[in-house]
Amino acid sequence: MSTTTTRKRKQEAVRQTRAARPKKIKSKDSWSIGDRIGVGLAWFFGLMLCLVAAAITLYMAWKGVSFVNWEIISTSPEASLEQSKTGGFLDPIIGTVLLTVIGAAIATPIGVAIAIWLTEYGRPAPLARFVEAGIEVIVGAPSIVLAIFGLLVFQQGFLSPFSFTAEGGAVFGRSFFAAGAVMSLIALPFVVGGTREALNSIPRHVREASYALGKDQASTIRRVLLPSSRSGIATGSTLGMAQIAGDTAVVVVLLGASLQISPEGDIPGLDVLKGTGSTLTSFVFQNSPAGEGNAPDKAYAAAFVLLLLVILLNLIVNLVTRKGKQVWG
Amino acid sequence: MDEQYLGIFDESEQASKEEHPTNRRVELMLGALASLVLVFIAGMVIFVFLKGLPSLTGNGISWFGGGGNVDEQLTNIFNSPAEPENYVYELSAFPLLWSTFLISFIAVCFATVISIFSSIFIVEFAPRPLERILEPVVKFLAAIPSVIYGLLGVLVLVPWINDTLITEEMRVSVRYVIQLDGTSVLAGVIILTIMILPIMIAIITDSLRAVPQVWREGALALGVNRWRALRTVSLRAIRPAIVAAAVLATARALGEAIMLAMVTGSIGFAPNPFDGFLFFLEPSRPLAATIIDGAEGLSVEPFGQTMYAFAFILIVSTGLLSFAGWAARKSLSRYSIGAK
Amino acid sequence: MGVRPDHQQPEVASNGTLPHAVPPLRRIVVGGEVPPIRVGDEYGNGSSAQVPEQPAPVPEDQFGPEWYHECMRTESLSISFGEKVAVKEVSLQVNAGQVLALIGPSGCGKTTLLRSMNKLVDLTPTARRTGRILLDGENIDLFDDTQLRKRVGMLFQQPNPFPMSIFDNIAYGLRERGSKRPRKKVLEPIVVDALKRAGLWDEVGDNLDHPALSLSGGQQQRLCIARSLAVTPEVLLLDEPCSALDPISTAIIEETVVQLKDDMAIVIVTHNLQQAARVADQVAFMYLGDLVEYGSADQIFNDPMAERTKDYVRGDFG
Numbered sequence: 001m002s003t004t005t006t007r008k009r010k011q012e013a014v015r016q017t018r019a020a021r022p023k024k025i026k027s028k029d030s031w032s033i034g035d036r037i038g039v040g041l042a043w044f045f046g047l048m049l050c051l052v053a054a055a056i057t058l059y060m061a062w063k064g065v066s067f068v069n070w071e072i073i074s075t076s077p078e079a080s081l082e083q084s085k086t087g088g089f090l091d092p093i094i095g096t097v098l099l100t101v102i103g104a105a106i107a108t109p110i111g112v113a114i115a116i117w118l119t120e121y122g123r124p125a126p127l128a129r130f131v132e133a134g135i136e137v138i139v140g141a142p143s144i145v146l147a148i149f150g151l152l153v154f155q156q157g158f159l160s161p162f163s164f165t166a167e168g169g170a171v172f173g174r175s176f177f178a179a180g181a182v183m184s185l186i187a188l189p190f191v192v193g194g195t196r197e198a199l200n201s202i203p204r205h206v207r208e209a210s211y212a213l214g215k216d217q218a219s220t221i222r223r224v225l226l227p228s229s230r231s232g233i234a235t236g237s238t239l240g241m242a243q244i245a246g247d248t249a250v251v252v253v254l255l256g257a258s259l260q261i262s263p264e265g266d267i268p269g270l271d272v273l274k275g276t277g278s279t280l281t282s283f284v285f286q287n288s289p290a291g292e293g294n295a296p297d298k299a300y301a302a303a304f305v306l307l308l309l310v311i312l313l314n315l316i317v318n319l320v321t322r323k324g325k326q327v328w329g
Numbered sequence: 330m331d332e333q334y335l336g337i338f339d340e341s342e343q344a345s346k347e348e349h350p351t352n353r354r355v356e357l358m359l360g361a362l363a364s365l366v367l368v369f370i371a372g373m374v375i376f377v378f379l380k381g382l383p384s385l386t387g388n389g390i391s392w393f394g395g396g397g398n399v400d401e402q403l404t405n406i407f408n409s410p411a412e413p414e415n416y417v418y419e420l421s422a423f424p425l426l427w428s429t430f431l432i433s434f435i436a437v438c439f440a441t442v443i444s445i446f447s448s449i450f451i452v453e454f455a456p457r458p459l460e461r462i463l464e465p466v467v468k469f470l471a472a473i474p475s476v477i478y479g480l481l482g483v484l485v486l487v488p489w490i491n492d493t494l495i496t497e498e499m500r501v502s503v504r505y506v507i508q509l510d511g512t513s514v515l516a517g518v519i520i521l522t523i524m525i526l527p528i529m530i531a532i533i534t535d536s537l538r539a540v541p542q543v544w545r546e547g548a549l550a551l552g553v554n555r556w557r558a559l560r561t562v563s564l565r566a567i568r569p570a571i572v573a574a575a576v577l578a579t580a581r582a583l584g585e586a587i588m589l590a591m592v593t594g595s596i597g598f599a600p601n602p603f604d605g606f607l608f609f610l611e612p613s614r615p616l617a618a619t620i621i622d623g624a625e626g627l628s629v630e631p632f633g634q635t636m637y638a639f640a641f642i643l644i645v646s647t648g649l650l651s652f653a654g655w656a657a658r659k660s661l662s663r664y665s666i667g668a669k
Numbered sequence: 670m671g672v673r674p675d676h677q678q679p680e681v682a683s684n685g686t687l688p689h690a691v692p693p694l695r696r697i698v699v700g701g702e703v704p705p706i707r708v709g710d711e712y713g714n715g716s717s718a719q720v721p722e723q724p725a726p727v728p729e730d731q732f733g734p735e736w737y738h739e740c741m742r743t744e745s746l747s748i749s750f751g752e753k754v755a756v757k758e759v760s761l762q763v764n765a766g767q768v769l770a771l772i773g774p775s776g777c778g779k780t781t782l783l784r785s786m787n788k789l790v791d792l793t794p795t796a797r798r799t800g801r802i803l804l805d806g807e808n809i810d811l812f813d814d815t816q817l818r819k820r821v822g823m824l825f826q827q828p829n830p831f832p833m834s835i836f837d838n839i840a841y842g843l844r845e846r847g848s849k850r851p852r853k854k855v856l857e858p859i860v861v862d863a864l865k866r867a868g869l870w871d872e873v874g875d876n877l878d879h880p881a882l883s884l885s886g887g888q889q890q891r892l893c894i895a896r897s898l899a900v901t902p903e904v905l906l907l908d909e910p911c912s913a914l915d916p917i918s919t920a921i922i923e924e925t926v927v928q929l930k931d932d933m934a935i936v937i938v939t940h941n942l943q944q945a946a947r948v949a950d951q952v953a954f955m956y957l958g959d960l961v962e963y964g965s966a967d968q969i970f971n972d973p974m975a976e977r978t979k980d981y982v983r984g985d986f987g
Contacts, residue, residue: 032848035556038446039454042556045443046450046463049530052523053466056473056481114366117359127364133652134366140577140651141373142584144620145640149373151627152380152637185369218355246474248587253624281476281587289483290591296484303477314472457794543829547893550787551842551900552819561845562831 064304067297073305077259077283089302091260092283096245096309098176098272099255099279103183103244108237110184111191112226118192119199120221139189147253150182154254162274172256175264176273179254186247187240194236198229235317242313245306248281255282280306374644381638384631387418392638395423399597403623407632416631424599425639429615431600432514432589433582436521441575443522444529445564451530452537453559471527479591482520487511487592495610503604507611512594515609520588525578532577536570536661537563573657580650583643586617595622616643738765740934741786741821741904746800748781748790755781758800759960761953763904768926768935770949770966772942774986778958779938783906786936787821788814805903819846822902826909828889830881830896835873838881838892839863842900859899867895868925887918894925905929907937911944923948942982946970954978 075088114131122128138146154162155173162177202225210220256262256276263271278286280302285291287299385392402420409417451463491511500509540563548558564571594612597619602608614622616639627633741763748756756778763769771779784790785798788809802809809817819842830838839860844850860877864870869891873879881892890910897905907926911919926935926948939945945952945966952969954962954977962969962978973979980986 031554031556034848035554038556038560042446042450042454045446046455046459049447049470049526050459050463050466053470057469059481059485060477110362113359114363117356117363121356121359123356123360127360131363131366133655134370136655137370137648137651138366140580140584140647140654142586142617142643142647144584144586144617145377145644145647146373148620148624148627148636148640149377152376216352218352221355242472246472246476248474248476249621252587252621253627257625281474284476284480285587285591288480288591290479290595299480299484303480306474307477310472310474311469314468541829543825543827544831546789546792547825547829547831547896548841548845549792549814550789550818550823550825551845551896552815552817553842553845554815557845561841566832 060300060304060307063297063300064307067301068304072298072301077278089280089283089298089305092278092280092302093305094261095176095251095255095277095279096281096306098277099180099183099251100241100244102176102180102273103187104237104241106181106184107187107191107240108233111188111236111240112195112233114188115192115195115199116221116226119196120217120225135189135192138185142249143186143247144249144253146182146185147250150178150185150250150254154178154181174254174256174276176255176275176277179250180273182250182254183244183247186243186250187237190240190243191233191236194232194234194239195229198232198235199225201232202228231320231323235320238313238317238320242310242317245313246281246310248285251279251282252285255279257282257286280309370648374641374648377637377641377644381634381636381641383416384418384420384635384638387416388420392420392422393426394421395427395599397421399424403597403619403632403635406635407626407629409629409631413630418631418635420635422639424597425614425616425619426642427599428514428593428597428613429583429617432517432521432593432613432615433579435514436518436525436582437575437579439518439522440525440529440578441571444526444533444574445571447526448530448533448537449559451534453555467527467530470523471531475524475585475588476591478520478524479588482516482588482592483512486516486519487513490516490610499607499610503607503611507596507598509610510594510612512592512612513610514593514600514613517589517593517613517615518609520592521582521585524585524588525581528581529574529578532570532574532658533567536567540566569657569661573654573661576650576657577654580647580654583615583647583650584617586621589615590618590621593618739763740765740805742803743782743786744801744803746782746785746798746802748778748785749797750793751795755958756785757958759955760800761960761963763934763936764951765903765934766930767950768930768937768948769951769953770945771936771938771953771955772940772945772981773955773961774981775940776957777955779955780908782955783908783936783938784823786904786906787818787823789823815846819900820902821904821906822897822900823906824890824893824897824908824910827913828886828893830884830889830892832882833880834878835881835884835892836860836877839896839899841896846900860895863895863899866898866925866929867891868921868928869895885918887914887921890914890918890922891925894922894929898929902933904934904936907935909938909940912940919944942970942984954981956981 072088073093074090076091077087077089114135118128118131151173153159154175154177155171157171159173160171162175206224206228207220210224211217215223255278257278258276259278261272261277262275264275283302284299284306287295287302289296397419399420399422405417406420451460455463488511490513491509494515495509495511503509544562544566545558548562549555553561593614595614596612597614598612600608600611600613604611620636620639620643623632623636627636739762742761744760745758746756746760747754747758759778759782761769771783773779781790786802786809790796790798791814804817804820831841833841836856840853840856843856843859861870861874864874869888872888873884873892881889884892890913894910911922914922923944926937929935930950937945937948949966952964952966953960954969954973954975956977962973962975964974968974969978970982973982
């Protein structure tokens with residue numbers, strides 16, 4: 001047989017096989033209209049979620065990059081009728097950093113203590129459940145309510161050293177101290193959560209080994225458990241810091257409304273804490289159409305810096321949690 | 330104590346826990362600190378209540394009623410004469426309460442529907458690469474501070490509503506009552522929905538993933554398509570988790586002050602649902618936002634007391650909701666259709 | 670369903686020969702020893718054929734005249750999960766009116782094979798399948814998953830009734846198929862019939878609104894059988910259905926299986942050799958993904974061909 005004939009036969013065979021292969025039967029009637037609408041909506045909302053997030057990111061990035069420059073970040077804001085003379089937002093940046101640090105510094109020891117009590121002791125049990133519920137209530141409490149309660153507390157006479165007292169005896173009640181104290185409340189549940197998770201992930205045999213060596217519970221906690229929980233505590237604190245940095249209500253109520261950091265009193269260092277100031281969040285609020293200022297570009301710039309800060313803190317948390325999976329063996 | 334022979338570990342564990350006085354002291358100290366949390370919450374509720382009491386008693390039940398112009402009343406309160414006997418407390422807070430309820434309720438309804446569909450997408454239908462970016466996307470949305478949401482709202486959404494959705498005739502029709510400028514219920518609801526979505530999506534995706542695989546396989550093995558299997562078996566199974574998510578989202582929505590203050594307008598006004606679509610476009614101002622707006626006047630006695638009365642309503646409602654949500658999630662995890 | 674003889678099994682005579690009236694049994698021997706076919710003149714042409722070591726793709730005529738109506742068939746089916754090959758080139762046949770038991774030690778691929786028959790194995794993202802599976806002569810890859818699964822039902826190792834009432838569980842497959850939801854009156858007789866065939870009617874017939882999860886393990890598994898029966902499948906796949914149950918429930922279910930095979934083909938995966946001996950008509954023995962031997966139950970248990978089968982059936986490994 002010649003090769004052409006063989007080839008033709010082969011081609012014919014292939015064509016016949018292809019023709020003979022039946023088309024895939026896609027049965028449409030097992031998916032009713034309702035089902036298809038359902039799947040369609042699932043896709044729609046899923047994609048919309050991504051779109052909204054992308055839109056927010058891109059828009060903020062665009063606005064931020066257009067308005068942020070070195071000058072803005074490094075100059076203090078001035079009150080002025082002329083837009084060009086209103087300066088930058090250095091003080092608010094310092095204010096944010098200061099409040100975040102104060103808040104976390106207060107919240108961390110207290111939060112760790114509470115978490116230790118909840119996981120390692122926790123007696124009597126009903127009390128522990130109530131404390132857990134209490135932490136949840138704090139998480140759910142609107143920060144504006146925590147803020148005005150804080151104001152109530154710090155306006156009491158015995159707390160006057162923490163802020164400034166006007167003539168006539170009225171305690172101002174607004175200062176970095178006051179705001180920092182209330183901010184620590186906001187960060188507290190996160191520190192408690194992070195520490196508890198870390199402590200709970202330490203297996204029982206580690207504790208038993210320590211007891212078998214004759215150490216009592218308190219030393220076990222101090223020497224063995226706490227050092228191993230460091231990453232969990234750090235995670236909790238960082239999350240708490242992100243929450244503090246993003247909060248506006250507490251700042252508006254408890255930090256006074258001074259554009260610049262206005263120290264109070266004569267002791268250096270302490271005077272800043274007793275004094276008033278502003279943060280990135282209150283700065284954005286004031287400069288938006290909702291506040292007094294009419295400087296949307298400054299607001300965008302400050303918002304961009306704030307967003308970067310918060311994202312950075314969250315990223316740190318993610319990296320630490322992914323790295324810090326300790327192996328207990 | 331030699332009644333029982335405990336194993337070696339038990340013995341030393343007991344010894345370390347009970348017989349060491351330092352341990353006992355530490356335990357008591359830490360316990361006292363933890364109980365401070367409860368003391369604090371109790372104190373907060375009590376003191377806010379006491380501080381706000383005069384406003385409530387000064388009005389009686391009509392505090393919750395409507396009829397007056399809330400903003401006028403608040404101004405009058407602010408301008409009360411200085412003597413305590415002459416303080417003005419008159420307030421009919423209904424417009425504020427109605428606004429709070431309306432905005433939160435509508436936002437939670439939207440968010441529930443959207444979060445269910447989004448969670449279904451994430452868990453079942455999303456292709457792998459999309460699924461992997463959706464998790465950080467949700468976390469990102471949750472991390473954005475509310476003031477930034479407010480800024481975007483007031484600088485982007487509100488002008489858009491003003492220019493695109495509000496027509497001239499609408500403005501004319503309500504001219505004598507209210508001014509329409511884009512700050513509105515709609516803007517508040519849209520952004521509030523976006524803000525509470527991450528909470529709900531996190532809880533619902535967790536509980537969808539916790540539905541036993543065997544049910545899903547059993548449904549599929551009967552020839553039921555993926556969507557039906559999800560809807561009839563998984564969604565039914567996670568109903569309690571959806572409720573818990575909605576409760577927690579409501580607590581969040583009620584407490585949102587800053588964003589809503591920026592975006593819903595500074596007018597204490599109760600939009601009338603019978604106005605039709607127009608009602609979404611009218612400005613309003615919920616309780617939390619009212620407190621923010623009045624933050625400077627807190628030192629003026631009767632005004633401050635009124636604000637504290639608002640805060641009391643807020644803390645009680647969010648406290649109850651948060652507690653209910655937490656209790657629901659704890660009971661869910663017992664049945665292992667978990668909402669962590 | 671085709672014509673079926675009144676007697677159940679072709680008898681293997683004591684000298685190892687088969688009566689001529691009986692069609693040759695399909696047999697593939699892979700791996701292990703390659704024994705000559707002792708039954709001799711199978712093809713009636715005077716030679717005793719040596720079965721080749723490597724299984725060739727199955728040509729049509731080797732299946733011979735259909736005594737039992739063939740329901741499903743796999744042809745050189747291989748399934749792998751990423752690097753690991755779970756099922757290697759398996760070809761076997763499932764006949765209507767018969768129970769096929771897949772036996773073998775753990776991890777030999779029998780469950781994977783079973784799950785590929787209703788495409789459930791495709792749910793695992795790393796699964797890859799080559800070869801063909803035919804249902805009534807049609808390649809199952811050509812139809813929609815949901816269509817296939819309505820014709821090929823499955824029962825799982827752990828009873829998995831939905832958190833609904835008994836009635837709703839059984840009616841589930843019928844309600845959730847497409848847009849028209851049948852009314853309860855229409856569903857009732859089907860549900861009752863399914864319950865009767867599953868042997869559960871006597872126990873729960875008085876209250877069908879009882880939650881399904883309140884039943885005992887054995888009852889739940891029978892409920893799952895009823896649930897699968899309600900959609901009238903042609904083939905029923907059972908994945909170790911009794912492994913989580915007590916002996917009494919096991920006995921009831923085995924009885925039910927034997928009764929059910931009149932209406933459909935049944936494939937049962939089991940690691941319990943006695944159970945396979947009790948219920949099976951055909952048996953396929955798998956080892957590490959290979960189909961080592963496939964034949965009638967009588968032949969596999971009493972007179973297996975391959976060494977490995979002999980060892981397994983004797984209990985030397987398991």
